[in-house]
Amino acid sequence: MTEIETSAAPASETNIKPPNASPVEVVSRRPSTGTPFTRILGIATLVSMALLVLFGLFLSPEDIVQGESVRILYIHVGTVWVAYVAFGLTALSSLAFLWKRTTSLTWDRIAGASAEVGVLFMALTLFAGAIWGRLSWGKFWVWDARVTTTAFLFITYIGYLAVRGLGGSHQQRGRRSAVVALLAVLEIPLVHFSVKLWRGLHQDGSVSDTTKVKLHDLMLFSLFISLIAFTLLFVWLVIHRQRVLAMQDAMDDKGLDYALEQRRSEAGL
Amino acid sequence: MRLVAMQDVGFILATYVATFIGSIALAAYYLRRGRRLADQLPPEDKPWA
């Protein structure tokens, strides 16, 4: 039904300059996504990451049962925690977007930013988990309910990001992706439950049995650092991504103003 | 150094390295993208600034 086929939509900032941007202004650097708060946050993230490496790789002892492979858990636990927090945040922001009294595109962008960061952490956690599995059980993958659910979440949210990229107005993107995010909330417990039931009928070892390690104090402390470090990293990434998305949306609106002017001039009024 | 003595050190290091590279790559992408957009937008589109 589209009436205009020849008009390439000026979607990104690369092919369109806002009408009021003179060359002089472009030279002077304008404030970007960073603020004093995020800079402090960034430094805190870096410091805690350094601590994580220090404690995780050097100071903490090896586990009696698992040996050195326990060090992978300091990555794995932090990333998996963040991944699930990220998808929780996506679901909550989607709900906030759909609820009439709180609806705002900011919620939609937080949901999108959180899902994107979540997908990265999900990939990292699957990688770390597979390596840990290889060292502990001799195989990269076990059909454990949690592992499998995580893999499904990963694919589901890649699909969610694809839905976000479908185009249309910002409102349409928000509504569509929020509904998809909430449907995922329906789906994931079902997947988890069904995989659990599936393994339950002819079960061998699962993660929950083998992770019952006796934790040394330093190991506990390393895990704690891991949670802190990855949570800080997550917050930093989401804040920045949210701001980038906000600017992208603003850019689209700017492009609209510009395109409107052009469109009006067609009329010669 | 005890790191050398570790068994399966390759696997463990690979996990750490992949995690950090992944995170840094995403962060760098966000910063670059933010910088490019910020240069073209007036302050009123950046309420946080």
Add this chain to the structure above:
Amino acid sequence: MFRVARLIAAKDLRIEVRSRVVTNQVLPFATIVMVMFAFALKTDEVVEKVAPGLVWLATLFSLLILVQRAFAVETADGATEAMRAAGVDPAGIFLGKALALAAQLAVLELLLLILAVVLYSAKLHAGGIVLLVTTLLAATCGLALVGTLYGGLAAGVRGRETLLPLLLLPVVAPVLIGATRATEAALGTSGAVVSDGWPWLGLLGVFVALFSVGGTLAFGPLIEE
């Protein structure tokens, strides 16, 4: 809502009766998939053991095609937009299309089951027949509901052919697991007994309940511009 659903289901089924796409194309496709599985698995014992799973996998592949077809009919001449323009209740569209899809899926599953008996020497027995029929019904409803839901989302967009499987397959995983296990129990595959199947049927029931409500609510916002 139900009046619209009936209308749309009747319309879809009449289109199928006229065009015979399911009988002439999807059923042969499902058949060849079943044969191919046997090629991939080689020995008779293995094929016998996994027969229920293969039936449901073939169903899932066919589901993707059926969903594409169900919405290609709507988008071919702008009927989706005409429906929106006519203010047809989206919940009615959703239930109607799901109903028609379920009917087509049921026929397909029946054929696949017969094929499993013929090709994979699956054995039907009287004790499992109730479980088998209820499993077929529940799984069919579940697949039709989510298929319609995500099919509607993907229908209007570019790249729908690739987006639909990406969205749909993860969601139907519980149906694959539940339906396969329940079917194994009903057929007594590798020593399973009928009573093993009922919890799985419960899982399918929960799935159907959740997605019938969720889908009815979600379909409108998903297809709206």
Add this chain to the structure above:
Amino acid sequence: MEIVVHLSNAVAVLGQFPVLAGASITVERGEILLLQGPNGAGKTSLLRLFAGLLPLARGEGTVLGCDLRTNRQGVRKRVGLLGHANGLYSDLTVRENVRFWGSTIGATDSEVDAAMVRMGLAQRLKDVQVAKLSAGQKRRTALACLIARRAELWLLDEPHAGLDAAGRDELDATLREATVAGATIIVASHELERAGALASRLVEVVGGQIREAQPSPDRGAPSKAAG
């Protein structure tokens, strides 16, 4: 006079492109409004906006008393749109199509039959599959579907396209009848001599905006059809 459509500075966007760039117009009940303008000017988008299909990005709009920003759903039940596409199912027959679209708003069988008679489809063509029809016959079928809907506001996008002379006469007569019965009609058409004779008012759509056309010398001041 009752105002059926009111737009003020309406902007509508497709993708990122502003198909409507500040359109303003008021249409009263019983009018037959003709939209003309070059390809890509925004005629189709305007009709889709009136039909409640295209969201309003900026500006204000009311159709049949429903605010386009908040209640597009309310508009749709009372408006009939014939777009570029016919919205027909090619595997079904003419009668099945008209009956399906009529029944979505609860039209009775006799109303459906009347609509088919009106568009000359009741005889030879009624049981023919739409896939086997010519373009003009498909257009007639789509119009019959529209007539069966008994809309208060008719939005027609190039309704004459593909129709033969007889079909055009039937269409024009139908439209006149509809306005007498209280409907309002907005037509986008390139065929001035045909649609111009029918229209009670003519506006030009250019660059996503609307301007009143200069009254053409032979028709004088736009006359209103009786409401």
